Amino acid sequence: MPTKREKDVATVxxxxxxxxxxxxxxxxxxxRWWLYTFIATIVFAVVYxxxxxxxxxxRTHTEGLLGYxxxxxxxxxxxxxxxxxxxxxxxxxxxxxxxIRKDPELLxxxxxxxxxxFNENCAPCHRPGGAxxxxxxxxxxxxxxxxxxxxxxxxTITHGIRNADPDSRQSQMPRFGADGILNRQQISxxxxxxxxxxxxxxxAESAKRGAAIxxxxxxxxxxxxxxxxxxxxAKNLADGIWLYGGDKATLIQTITYARNxxxxxxxxxxxPVTIKMLTIYVHSLGGxx
Amino acid sequence: xxxxxxxxxxxxxxxxxPLFAPHEKVYPRGVQGPIRRLKWAVLCxxxxxxxxxPWLRWDRGPAHPSQALLIDMPARRAYFFWIEIWPQELxxxxxLLILGAIGLFLVTSLFGxxxxxxxxxxxxxxxxxxxxxxxxxxxxxxxxxxDQQGLSLEKVAKKTAKHAAWLLIAVATGxxxxxxxxxxxxxxxxxxxLHASTTQYGFIGLFxxxxxxxxxxxxxxxxxxxxxxPRIQSAMIDEETFAVTYRDWRGEPRGKHKKGDSxxxxxxxxxxxxxxxxxxxxxxxxxxxxxxxxGCGLCIDACNEIMDKVGRPRGLIxxxxxxxxxxxxxxxxxxxxxxxxxxxxxxxxxxxxTALMLTALTRRSTVEISVLADRSPLFVRLAGGSIRDGYTLxxxxxxxxxxxxxxxxxxLPGALLxxxxxxxxxxxxEQGTVLPVRGDAIGSFRVYLQAPKxxxxxxxxxxxxxxxxxxxxxxxxxTFRGPAS
Numbered sequence: 001m002p003t004k005r006e007k008d009v010a011t012v013x014x015x016x017x018x019x020x021x022x023x024x025x026x027x028x029x030x031x032r033w034w035l036y037t038f039i040a041t042i043v044f045a046v047v048y049x050x051x052x053x054x055x056x057x058x059r060t061h062t063e064g065l066l067g068y069x070x071x072x073x074x075x076x077x078x079x080x081x082x083x084x085x086x087x088x089x090x091x092x093x094x095x096x097x098x099x100i101r102k103d104p105e106l107l108x109x110x111x112x113x114x115x116x117x118f119n120e121n122c123a124p125c126h127r128p129g130g131a132x133x134x135x136x137x138x139x140x141x142x143x144x145x146x147x148x149x150x151x152x153x154x155x156t157i158t159h160g161i162r163n164a165d166p167d168s169r170q171s172q173m174p175r176f177g178a179d180g181i182l183n184r185q186q187i188s189x190x191x192x193x194x195x196x197x198x199x200x201x202x203x204a205e206s207a208k209r210g211a212a213i214x215x216x217x218x219x220x221x222x223x224x225x226x227x228x229x230x231x232x233x234a235k236n237l238a239d240g241i242w243l244y245g246g247d248k249a250t251l252i253q254t255i256t257y258a259r260n261x262x263x264x265x266x267x268x269x270x271x272p273v274t275i276k277m278l279t280i281y282v283h284s285l286g287g288x289x
Numbered sequence: 290x291x292x293x294x295x296x297x298x299x300x301x302x303x304x305x306x307p308l309f310a311p312h313e314k315v316y317p318r319g320v321q322g323p324i325r326r327l328k329w330a331v332l333c334x335x336x337x338x339x340x341x342x343p344w345l346r347w348d349r350g351p352a353h354p355s356q357a358l359l360i361d362m363p364a365r366r367a368y369f370f371w372i373e374i375w376p377q378e379l380x381x382x383x384x385l386l387i388l389g390a391i392g393l394f395l396v397t398s399l400f401g402x403x404x405x406x407x408x409x410x411x412x413x414x415x416x417x418x419x420x421x422x423x424x425x426x427x428x429x430x431x432x433x434x435x436d437q438q439g440l441s442l443e444k445v446a447k448k449t450a451k452h453a454a455w456l457l458i459a460v461a462t463g464x465x466x467x468x469x470x471x472x473x474x475x476x477x478x479x480x481x482x483l484h485a486s487t488t489q490y491g492f493i494g495l496f497x498x499x500x501x502x503x504x505x506x507x508x509x510x511x512x513x514x515x516x517x518x519p520r521i522q523s524a525m526i527d528e529e530t531f532a533v534t535y536r537d538w539r540g541e542p543r544g545k546h547k548k549g550d551s552x553x554x555x556x557x558x559x560x561x562x563x564x565x566x567x568x569x570x571x572x573x574x575x576x577x578x579x580x581x582x583x584g585c586g587l588c589i590d591a592c593n594e595i596m597d598k599v600g601r602p603r604g605l606i607x608x609x610x611x612x613x614x615x616x617x618x619x620x621x622x623x624x625x626x627x628x629x630x631x632x633x634x635x636x637x638x639x640x641x642x643t644a645l646m647l648t649a650l651t652r653r654s655t656v657e658i659s660v661l662a663d664r665s666p667l668f669v670r671l672a673g674g675s676i677r678d679g680y681t682l683x684x685x686x687x688x689x690x691x692x693x694x695x696x697x698x699x700x701l702p703g704a705l706l707x708x709x710x711x712x713x714x715x716x717x718x719e720q721g722t723v724l725p726v727r728g729d730a731i732g733s734f735r736v737y738l739q740a741p742k743x744x745x746x747x748x749x750x751x752x753x754x755x756x757x758x759x760x761x762x763x764x765x766x767x768t769f770r771g772p773a774s
Contacts, residue, residue, distance in 0.1 A: 127665060127666075128665040129663060129664070129665035129666055130666070131665045131666035131667075132666070138666065138669060138670075140666055140669045140679070141669045141670060141671055141672070141677075142671050142672050143671075143672045236672065239672035239673070239674075240670065240672070240674050241670055241671075241672060284709065284735070286669060286677065286679055286709075286737060287669075
């Protein structure tokens with residue numbers, strides 16, 4: 001291969017002197033700005049390798065002079081975020097629930113924090129926004145099983161319902177059918193009567209028989225007109241809102257086997273400030289009293 | 290690369306012109322004359338506008354920035370004297386840009402590229418950098434000599450001084466740019482006491498860097514290779530457009546001229562190349578109107594000086610139209626024709642857009658609402674049998690003072706309205722209630738509407754928000770959802 005460097009006639013520029021089948025190549029250097037940028041990136045890489053963790057060794061890696069790691073950066077930014085929230089957290093810890101509601105700044109913070117905690121801990125059962133599901137009460141309506149005041153909500157969240165916590169909400173509905181307290185006909189009759197309480201159509205004859213059974217067995221907890229009792233979590237049967245369903249088949253099932261669902265006690269899992277924020281949030285969903 | 294070489298050789302064989310012209314550094318010579326003076330005046334005016342801009346004050350009350358021209362990124366507001374723009378009104382900016390573009394079309398069709406030659410920031414800063422270069426390294430001949438000579442103490446000193454001066458101007462440029470985004474006095478204090486944020490220093494550095502690069506190093510290459518405007522401006526230019534013109538009918542045939550030689554049978558151009566030496570883009574205007582010419586007219590000053598010296602009439606190079614060139618050549622009286630279909634259309638579009646913008650600005654509503662219906666739960670059954678929907682209502686108060694808004698919902702028979710933030714009981718929705726919103730802020734409210742069960746899964750209705758003082762009203766079409774049965 002001949003290596004005769006020569007000037008190209010047309011462009012008056014040097015060629016490399018290489019020739020392939022009569023085709024020659026310009027000896028065009030890289031544009032200088034390109035070259036300098038390239039050198040700058042090399043310099044940058046060297047500096048970076050010295051300052052930051054970069055070169056993998058067999059079991060470890062070079063740590064870099066700055067001692068930077070993603071983990072420490074995350075810890076630091078989390079710490080900074082916690083520190084930034086600290087003044088609100090402290091104020092919420094000290095303030096009563098009513099005072100938090102009156103302070104727009106604290107209220108905003110508590111609602112936002114409460115929403116986050118709700119979505120993480122409560123939404124799996126109660127659904128986002130407290131929409132509820134079968135067996136899990138809707139928290140946005142104005143029908144409360146155990147009370148919708150700030151204090152009642154805080155109590156329910158802290159200790160839960162029907163669990164091992166000694167302070168949890170306790171009550172038990174008898175299993176009228178399964179334990180043989182009422183027979184099938186009686187249960188059917190009382191179900192018909194309960195349907196009339198919420199103005200649903202039911203045969204008048206059996207409902208009348210059911211009214212007598214209701215007066216004997218149910219009034220103690222659910223009240224004379226079936227309006228319930230929040231002290232013992234007895235459901236309001238007259239308002240058309242149902243936890244499990246208000247049709248006859250579901251009512252028969254409920255009376256036969258009873259419904260004694262439970263809610264965990266959150267006092268042991270969440271700190272008091274989070275519970276306060278949850279209380280404020282749940283209260284703000286629309287049904288708070 | 291190798292195939293290019295082959296092609297280049299072929300091209301050369303046929304045409305004798307190489308395909309690629311290597312970049313040649315341009316060393317514009319200094320020049321005196323009326324056009325140069327005008328150019329200095331425009332340059333000073335533009336720089337003054339740029340540097341004084343952020344220091345202008347405008348009183349908007351204690352809660353608002355008092356800077357007349359300010360784009361407040363963190364607060365999402367842009368201020369222009371008495372106008373305050375929210376981010377969703379960025380179309381005003383688009384309108385301004387459209388106005389700028391059409392204005393440019395009109396001016397270009399009338400007077401050629403005077404934007405490029407006088408007011409374009411690239412031209413202004415290149416001129417400024419050239420002035421500093423000329424001050425330190427001397428005029429054209431000295432600069433060429435300096436670049437060609439070997440490394441010496443003088444060369445290093447001069448080059449260092451020049452780049453230091455350039456960087457200083459560049460930093461001042463970047464610094465002033467950042468002032469339009471921050472309170473200028475505070476920023477200046479922070480920058481010099483090293484209290485400014487990394488972002489602020491970063492942007493000063495960024496704009497200093499681009500200024501240094503574009504005005505110091507790239508110069509005319511920006512106009513020739515980077516800027517799209519020279520390539521589309523030919524669409525605005527016709528034979529009645531003013532442009533820097535070499536009057537070849539007077540100048541040709543050109544040739545060297547000795548004192549005492551006769552002028553008979555030859556042109557006035559003595560081929561002194563003064564027009565090329567002063568040209569900031571390094572072109573020969575005698576080749577006619579060309580892409581690289583930014584229309585600054587410095588060659589006019591240079592040529593007039595020479596014409597005075599050799600005793601020929603001025604104006605061998607002049608601002609003139611193509612049509613006039615033809616007329617003068619024939620010995621006819623030149624004329625000016627500013628009123629042409631093209632200029633009429635540009636002016637009409639300009640007027641139309643201006644009117645549109647002014648109308649939009651004067652009719653700009655200071656209240657806007659947006660309503661977000663709850664997605665979960667979509668609706669809630671209440672103990673009394675009625676249905677309740679929750680909404681997040683946002684009221685934008687664009688006025689600077691706190692205002693009150695009467696809100697109501699129309700189209701939901703028998704509905705009750707309740708605002709969570711106000712500790713009041715529900716009121717009839719058609720009658721509504723009154724909400725206060727702080728000045729220059731968005732008020733966010735939880736609004737509950739409670740209506741008797743209708744059996745309709747969707748009922749359409751209107752949220753109406755009326756400013757209590759001015760009566761200005763905003764409406765929002767919303768949907769009330771409920772169970773189908």
